[in-house]
Amino acid sequence: MPSTLRTLATLATAAGTLSAVLLTAPAAAADTTSDECTFSRTNHKYVGTPWALQRVNLDELWSQSKGKNVKVAVIDTGVDTKNPQLTAAVDGALGRNMLPPKDDKGKPVDGFKSKATTDTVGHGTRVAGIIAARPMKGTGFVGLAPEATIIPIKQNDADGHGTAATLAQAIRYAITAKAQVINISQDTANAVPPAEDLHNAINEALAHKIVVVASAGNDGLDANVKPTYPASYAGVLAVAASDRNNERAAFSQSGDWVGVAAPGVDMVSTVPQGGHCSDNGTSFSAPYVAGVAALIKAKHPDWTSREVVAQIEQTAERTINGHDIRVGWGVVDPVRALTEDDHPIESPRPDAGLTHAEAPTSGKIILGETPRERTARVATYVVIGAAVLVAGLGGGAVAFRDARRRRRLQGAASGR
Incomplete structure (x- = not known):
């Protein structure tokens, strides 16, 4: 039986599942009146600047790179180009729907009949927005790499028809489409190791110097440290979720395979048709890092995937020397990643990158x-x-x- 995949759109809680939250103003998600996203052309825009972008000096960042000419494959539930911030960001001609025409019971799969530029779930549209949404008047939300190009690859849907086999096919298609970065905000159900073909597809992408970024998973509430796939494969940059205090979000999965952490709480992004929505999960931490990878690839097109990953890990904000199973090498720092880049490195140094305030030295008596x-x-x-x-x-x-x-x-x- 093929390994099934799940998109990481929501996080489990003791009370159930937190849904995405409709945003009508730059207020916190708890201040809104709706408990789920709506997809409509009249959906409200987020008029402020989301906290995950406030932590970055965008002018300084974009003086180095905006991700121009870099192709980022978003392997997800599709990307809706009707959202005006994504219309110019998505290359629909390169898009591909990998879902089979029928499910295992012989029932036609609706997703297969649609293009990769439609998204009835909204998950892939949010992921793509965090990476490359174009600036738009009336909102402070924008993608970290606003000149990168999204290749939409529909590989999953609301019914979870995506499998490890179709994910492997999607990765191989991203290679032929000349993607330089691949974002995978999915993992196998119950952290079950998939068939080796998925691992082979990942290795093929890495051999083509493609940076593969994957979400670590949202089963961290019970201190789960099981490896998730494909995030835990060697060479993949596994991304955990951090909160506003640069600490691991309670739901974020931990493990020695976690590479870095990135904002994953109250993450504002684009939704189908138009407007914005807030959601939680490592699904939205991964594209934050994928956006940084696109910026680096645009500035250093000859760097290998290992060098790009090492650069992101080396410049992350740390509170301890070395690696932490909760946040990896630290919380990603986009500006440092683009400015402390005199030469490529193969791996981060355990004693580099400490950014927390040191206690003052006691004076001599x-x-x-x-x-x-x-x-x-x-x-x-x-x-x-x-x-x-x-x-x-x-x-x-x-x-x-x-x-x-x-x-x-x-x-x-x-x-x-």
């Missing part, structure tokens, strides 16, 4: 006066001594003058 106080005291004595000397010399001169005057007067008196 000195009994009596300090050297500074002693210097000040001596200087004071010198000044006072000089003043006394000047005063003494001046007084002596006056006394000597008076004595001579008295002697002259006495001599004059005796001579009379």
Whole structure:
């Protein structure tokens, strides 16, 4: 039986599942009135700047690269080009629907009849927006690589028809379509290792210098550290989710295979038809990193996939030396990744990248006066001594003058 795949659109909680939240203003998701996204041409735009973008100096970032001419394959539920921020960002002609015409019961699959530029789920459209949404008046939301090109590859749907086999086919298609970055916001159900063909497809992509980014998974609430696939394959940049405090989001899966973390809570992005929506999950952390990878590939087109991944890991914001199973090498720092890039590296250094505030060094306890106080005291004595000397010399001169005057007067008196 083929391994099934699941898109990581929502996160499990003890109470059930958190749905995506419709945003009507730059308010927090909890302040909105609807508990799910709606897909409509009249869907409201997010008029502010999402927190995940506020943490980045976009002007400084884009002075280095905007991802121009880099192709990013989004293997997902399709990408709806009716959202105006994605219309120019998506190459529909290169898109491909990989779903089979019928499911295992012989029932026609609706997704197969549609193009890769439609998305009835909304998952792939949100993923694509985080990577390459174009700027638009009236909203502060924009993709991290706003000049990159999205190749939409529909490989899953609301009914979970995607399998490890179709994912492998999608990866191989991305190779033929000349993708330089592949984003996979999916994993196998129950962390089951898939057939080796998927691993082979990943290795083929890596051999073509393609950066493969995958979400780590959302089963972290029970301290689950099982490897997920394809994220845990060697060479894949597995991305965990971080919160506003740069700490692991509670739902994010941990493991020694996690490469970095990226914002994954209250992630604003584009939805089908138009407007924006907020959602949670490592599904939306992965494209944040895929966007950074696109920026690096545009600036350094000859770098290998390993060098791009190492650059992202090396420049991530860390709180400890070395690797952390919760956030990998740290939380991605887009600006550092694009500015501290004098030469390519093959792997991150454990002792590099610490960015947390160090505790101040305790001052030495000195009994009596300090050297500074002693210097000040001596200087004071010198000044006072000089003043006394000047005063003494001046007084002596006056006394000597008076004595001579008295002697002259006495001599004059005796001579009379």
